[in-house]
Amino acid sequence: MRDIASWALNVATLRGTTYADARVADDRSRALSTKNGKVGHASDSESLGIGVRVIADGAWGFAASDDLSRAAVEATAARAVDIAKASARVKQHDIQLAPEKPATAEWTTPCKIDPFATSVEQNIDLLLKIDSELRSVRGVTLAEANMNFRREEQWFVSSEGANIHQTKYTTGVGYAAHAFAGSEIQKRSYPNSFGGQWQNKGYELIGELKLVENARRVGEEAVALLKAERCPEGVFTIILDGSQLGLQIHESVGHPIELDRVLGMEANFAGTSFLTLDKLRTLRYGSELVSMVADARQEHGPGLGTFAFDDEGVPAQCTPIITNGLFTGYLSSRETAHTIGANRSGGTLRAEGWNRLPIIRMTNVSILPGKKPLTREQLIASTDDGIYMETNRSWSIDDKRYNFQFGCEAGWEIKNGKRTRLLKNPSYSGLTTEFWNSLDAICSRDEWVLWGTPHCGKGQPQQVMGTGHGAAPARFAGVKVGSAYKGT
Amino acid sequence: MLDKDKASEIFEQIKKYSSADEVEILFYGGKSALTRFANNTIHQNVAEENYVVSVRTAFGRRTARATTNKFDDESLKRVVQAAESLSKVQHPDPDLLPMPDAGEGARATPIPGRYFAETAAITPEGRAGAVKKIVGVAAKHKLTSAGIFSTAESVEGIFNSRGLADWHTQTSSEISTTMLATDSSGWQKANSPNVAQLDAVKLAEIAARKALESAGPREIPAGKYTVILEPAAVLDIVGFMFFDFGGLAILDQRSFLNNRVGTQIFGENINIWDDVGHPLQSGAPFDGEGMRRQRVHLVENGVVKRLVYARASAEKMKNSEHKDKVGPIEPTGHGFPIPNEMGEAPMNIVFDAPREPKTVDQMIATTDRGVLVTRLWYIREVDPYEKILTGMTRDGTFYVEKGKIHHGVRNFRFNESLIHMLSNVEEMGTPVRASGEESFDMVVPAMKVREFNFTEVTKF
Numbered sequence: 001m002r003d004i005a006s007w008a009l010n011v012a013t014l015r016g017t018t019y020a021d022a023r024v025a026d027d028r029s030r031a032l033s034t035k036n037g038k039v040g041h042a043s044d045s046e047s048l049g050i051g052v053r054v055i056a057d058g059a060w061g062f063a064a065s066d067d068l069s070r071a072a073v074e075a076t077a078a079r080a081v082d083i084a085k086a087s088a089r090v091k092q093h094d095i096q097l098a099p100e101k102p103a104t105a106e107w108t109t110p111c112k113i114d115p116f117a118t119s120v121e122q123n124i125d126l127l128l129k130i131d132s133e134l135r136s137v138r139g140v141t142l143a144e145a146n147m148n149f150r151r152e153e154q155w156f157v158s159s160e161g162a163n164i165h166q167t168k169y170t171t172g173v174g175y176a177a178h179a180f181a182g183s184e185i186q187k188r189s190y191p192n193s194f195g196g197q198w199q200n201k202g203y204e205l206i207g208e209l210k211l212v213e214n215a216r217r218v219g220e221e222a223v224a225l226l227k228a229e230r231c232p233e234g235v236f237t238i239i240l241d242g243s244q245l246g247l248q249i250h251e252s253v254g255h256p257i258e259l260d261r262v263l264g265m266e267a268n269f270a271g272t273s274f275l276t277l278d279k280l281r282t283l284r285y286g287s288e289l290v291s292m293v294a295d296a297r298q299e300h301g302p303g304l305g306t307f308a309f310d311d312e313g314v315p316a317q318c319t320p321i322i323t324n325g326l327f328t329g330y331l332s333s334r335e336t337a338h339t340i341g342a343n344r345s346g347g348t349l350r351a352e353g354w355n356r357l358p359i360i361r362m363t364n365v366s367i368l369p370g371k372k373p374l375t376r377e378q379l380i381a382s383t384d385d386g387i388y389m390e391t392n393r394s395w396s397i398d399d400k401r402y403n404f405q406f407g408c409e410a411g412w413e414i415k416n417g418k419r420t421r422l423l424k425n426p427s428y429s430g431l432t433t434e435f436w437n438s439l440d441a442i443c444s445r446d447e448w449v450l451w452g453t454p455h456c457g458k459g460q461p462q463q464v465m466g467t468g469h470g471a472a473p474a475r476f477a478g479v480k481v482g483s484a485y486k487g488t
Numbered sequence: 489m490l491d492k493d494k495a496s497e498i499f500e501q502i503k504k505y506s507s508a509d510e511v512e513i514l515f516y517g518g519k520s521a522l523t524r525f526a527n528n529t530i531h532q533n534v535a536e537e538n539y540v541v542s543v544r545t546a547f548g549r550r551t552a553r554a555t556t557n558k559f560d561d562e563s564l565k566r567v568v569q570a571a572e573s574l575s576k577v578q579h580p581d582p583d584l585l586p587m588p589d590a591g592e593g594a595r596a597t598p599i600p601g602r603y604f605a606e607t608a609a610i611t612p613e614g615r616a617g618a619v620k621k622i623v624g625v626a627a628k629h630k631l632t633s634a635g636i637f638s639t640a641e642s643v644e645g646i647f648n649s650r651g652l653a654d655w656h657t658q659t660s661s662e663i664s665t666t667m668l669a670t671d672s673s674g675w676q677k678a679n680s681p682n683v684a685q686l687d688a689v690k691l692a693e694i695a696a697r698k699a700l701e702s703a704g705p706r707e708i709p710a711g712k713y714t715v716i717l718e719p720a721a722v723l724d725i726v727g728f729m730f731f732d733f734g735g736l737a738i739l740d741q742r743s744f745l746n747n748r749v750g751t752q753i754f755g756e757n758i759n760i761w762d763d764v765g766h767p768l769q770s771g772a773p774f775d776g777e778g779m780r781r782q783r784v785h786l787v788e789n790g791v792v793k794r795l796v797y798a799r800a801s802a803e804k805m806k807n808s809e810h811k812d813k814v815g816p817i818e819p820t821g822h823g824f825p826i827p828n829e830m831g832e833a834p835m836n837i838v839f840d841a842p843r844e845p846k847t848v849d850q851m852i853a854t855t856d857r858g859v860l861v862t863r864l865w866y867i868r869e870v871d872p873y874e875k876i877l878t879g880m881t882r883d884g885t886f887y888v889e890k891g892k893i894h895h896g897v898r899n900f901r902f903n904e905s906l907i908h909m910l911s912n913v914e915e916m917g918t919p920v921r922a923s924g925e926e927s928f929d930m931v932v933p934a935m936k937v938r939e940f941n942f943t944e945v946t947k948f
Contacts, residue, residue, distance in 0.1 A: 035829050040827065043554060044571070061533055085612075086523075087612075087616065090529060090620050119577075120573070142741060178742060180741035183874070185741070185872040267668055267673075394868040394870050394878065395868055396866045397880075398882070398946045399883075403947070407878075460524055484878060484903050486941075486943050488904070
């Protein structure tokens with residue numbers, strides 16, 4: 001495959017490019033799902049191709065093809081150069097890349113059990129067992145479960161001499177129980193909503209999650225929500241579980257720190273960011289307890305944003321994003337690093353596959369756990385009056401990533417340090433910086449989980465990417481609750 | 489481009505490699521290119537060619553699918569083997585039907601030609617030339633432009649071992665642009681199979697005018713307002729309900745139409761069709777199983793009269809407790825490729841024109857106090873049965889008073905029930921082909937809606 005990529009580089013260089021890279025990627029995935037006692041989906045998929053990225057006449061061009069014959073690869077490289085020259089017709093300045101020492105490397109996700117080597121029959125049996133547990137609860141009207149595996153092998157070479165071979169494994173699993181009665185549909189999911197938990201791991205993830213053990217409880221909670229009281233409207237202290245906090249981080253920290261958004265490069269689609277360059281090292285993003293990093297390194301954990309090198313050959317790094325509440329860092333690339341005075345990319349450029357141009361993506365954007373030992377139950381016990389919310393149901397944020405509203409699947413009233421009644425349809429809303437400044441407690445390392453967000457959309461043509469978010473349950477004071485149902 | 493003859497040869501090869509009772513092959517792919525600009529510069533410019541073959545095998549009532557983008561002998565053997573291996577370990581599905589033959593189902597809905605050589609012939613230079621004109625409009629108005637110009641030619645085909653063979657080729661083109669001023673922005677988007685229908689300068693000028701006229705946005709309080717939703721805003725919000733119009737959604741009890749089919753849930757002025765043959769629609773005239781897409785009157789005078797069905801969903805519905813409450817039950821050619829969990833959905837939505845269509849300007853002129861909305865953003869479902877959606881306004885939101893646009897306003901968050909919204913439509917425009925970012929393209933009108941529920945205001 002390296003030879004194939006090199007054919008592209010040779011043509012690009014001969015045609016007068018000042019920079020070129022080529023990625024050959026071999027992508028394999030399996031999707032299994034069940035619904036109400038039957039297999040819903042069973043499919044395997046593979047995709048192999050090459051993407052060639054060049055700078056010519058000071059502008060970018062990119063072309064991709066599924067045809068790996070020498071003639072087709074060379075034609076693809078030539079097409080990328082032609083496209084770059086067309087781009088140069090509408091430019092304000094020449095592209096400059098931050099320097100990066102070209103690496104030669106091999107890397108594979110630490111993977112104890114190759115998920116593709118496991119028995120499909122047993123995997124379906126596991127999903128059907130979960131399904132059976134969910135539907136054993138009277139009132140559950142729809143049970144869904146899914147299991148997904150992916151293996152991405154990539155060869156990256158550049159005209160600067162980089163030569164990197166990486167293989168990433170991803171495993172995802174989850175399920176949901178729906179209950180419909182009267183004029184209401186309620187739902188509970190495990191371990192997270194919208195596909196469950198996803199990590200860069202092998203099949204061992206499946207065994208770690210106590211899937212069958214939690215199924216009946218999840219079904220019972222879905223049905224119980226039908227009879228629960230609606231979450232009140234007002235201003236409350238709230239506690240978010242780790243999975244919901246992970247999505248809160250994704251939307252209100254992860255996206256606004258993307259430097260391409262900040263610089264207006266996503267203005268037509270994903271939007272821009274309230275985090276203009278003047279806010280670096282001046283904005284009080286959160287309270288003193290809020291420290292976050294963007295960490296792609298393996299030592300951060302098996303997140304969906306974990307790798308050895310990004311898709312322009314920059315090594316994985318840890319960038320402090322918020323340090324004791326102060327905004328300290330953006331997600332950057334070789335093209336954008338200079339705009340924040342950095343002499344090196346933060347290593348966050350990633351592509352969905354061989355046929356997509358790499359763009360700035362979140363790696364693992366995580367809040368650091370509290371330093372003092374604090375469990376979720378201790379956090380609840382230390383709260384006089386509040387609402388505990390668990391598992392995302394809806395999420396929305398404006399195009400500068402400032403005004404947000406989240407709904408959760410279930411809430412519980414907290415009175416005098418105890419979880420009391422179950423509440424349906426909990427939601428909360430606010431402004432990003434006001435919200436993070438209201439954080440007054442966060443649980444410690446034992447409660448911290450690296451959650452996966454497998455379907456983050458960005459770019460045109462749109463690309464879907466997995467991102468990681470480490471989070472522990474946390475408490476926020478004075479939060480607006482319930483406006484999702486206000487006036488409806 | 490992959491053509492039907494070549495695809496047919498590949499299918500014959502795959503049949504030889506398979507020992508399954510039945511085999512079905514889907515083909516899709518093509519050539520596409522997209523020129524992206526921001527800060528008045530082309531900053532991303534891409535092209536791609538990729539074709540995929542997706543093989544479904546069935547052994548009795550066991551079925552599964554495998555997909556590859558490699559068409560050499562070894563890869564085709566491997567993909568057949570993968571599909572068969574997956575199929576054989578499935579539990580038998582009592583609802584799985586034999587694959588349809590070429591004669592099954594109703595007659596085809598005729599569709600207009602959707603392949604335009606002029607679109608297929610657009611070059612990177614051609615796209616850059618159009619972008620240069622858009623950037624020129626931005627420069628003229630001292631604005632910053634961002635956007636895309638994309639073109640594609642694509643194929644979609646289906647073959648099965650019962651003799652069904654169908655093929656669709658079409659082109660597509662799209663321009664969208666955002667114009668940014670210091671504290672305001674404007675946006676426009678259009679697409680068509682025929683690139684000659686796109687007017688880059690006109691779109692840029694409208695987006696620029698919106699950016700200029702919404703400059704210095706003022707904050708007005710959240711609350712219930714009469715809103716004038718431009719077609720893209722209508723499209724993006726109503727698109728969230730059509731996945732509930734499938735028979736399987738009713739059977740799964742995940743649809744907001746459970747117990748509501750045949751009842752008056754929208755205003756009497758709402759009439760909605762699914763019509764792949766409509767001249768402003770796009771796409772193939774067959775579904776994921778090869779069934780011909782039928783023209784279906786989904787909503788008649790505010791009453792949901794019809795659902796759409798894949799073959800298996802129709803069979804299941806006929807034997808269900810819902811069968812007497814959901815209108816006519818028959819396969820309509822709206823199924824997704826099998827196996828899947830979702831069943832079917834109408835994907836070629838067309839709203840009927842009102843008796844007296846109004847332009848957006850006429851709607852503004854009859855509005856005493858309201859908000860004009862160019863575009864909605866980040867829409868998500870808050871409540872699945874009441875169909876409450878949340879989201880934001882974006883890129884051109886204006887306060888209207890006494891029949892005139894007064895000034896731009898800071899963007900609102902809404903929490904609005906689609907049932908409520910489509911019961912409160914006071915006026916509509918002539919339906920147009922609209923395109924947004926949250927839903928699939930449709931033929932929809934602009935709408936004037938009373939008591940639209942804005943719950944918060946953001947800071948810009």
